[in-house]
Amino acid sequence: MNLNELKPTIARRSRKRVGRGESSGYGKFSGRGNNGQRSRSGGSINPSFEGGQTPYFRRIPKKGFSNYPFKKSFSVINLSDIEMKYSDGETVNRETLISKNILKRKSDLIKILALGSFTKKVKFDVDKISDSAKDKIIKAGGEIVENVE
Numbered sequence: 001m002n003l004n005e006l007k008p009t010i011a012r013r014s015r016k017r018v019g020r021g022e023s024s025g026y027g028k029f030s031g032r033g034n035n036g037q038r039s040r041s042g043g044s045i046n047p048s049f050e051g052g053q054t055p056y057f058r059r060i061p062k063k064g065f066s067n068y069p070f071k072k073s074f075s076v077i078n079l080s081d082i083e084m085k086y087s088d089g090e091t092v093n094r095e096t097l098i099s100k101n102i103l104k105r106k107s108d109l110i111k112i113l114a115l116g117s118f119t120k121k122v123k124f125d126v127d128k129i130s131d132s133a134k135d136k137i138i139k140a141g142g143e144i145v146e147n148v149e
Contacts, residue, residue, distance in 0.1 A: 021067055075108040080116025093125040118142075 018030035048055055067104040082092055085100045092111065097103035103110065110126040114133035121141040129144060137144060
């Protein structure tokens with residue numbers, strides 16, 4: 001095999017050459033139809049234009065209360081993750097979660113969920129723990145700091 005015998009691996013289609021006569025299939029109106037805004041050069045319309053109907057962004061209400069500035073975002077951690085990374089007697093808090101690469105964003109609040117089995121005697125000092133996770137922690141002999149909701 002020589003360099004001059006190489007062929008592309010995928011099929012190539014030749015580009016559409018408009019305005020090159022009737023027999024090309026793209027002559028006369030060049031595939032743009034007869035008349036109208038879109039047949040002219042520069043004749044495109046805004047994607048949000050709805051044909052004279054009141055646009056969506058003007059129909060929806062703009063005032064009222066939004067809870068977004070007060071939103072609390074939680075990083076969710078399952079008991080199965082803690083079971084793998086922690087040993088008996090350790091404390092689960094923000095610093096240890098970051099050092100063990102379980103917690104990604106430092107700014108988030110931490111919530112513990114009950115997914116997976118749990119057998120370690122670990123102390124929890126986090127922002128929130130689900131009720132079912134509390135039951136599993138206490139059953140395993142773990143400890144929960146009182147400021148947890």
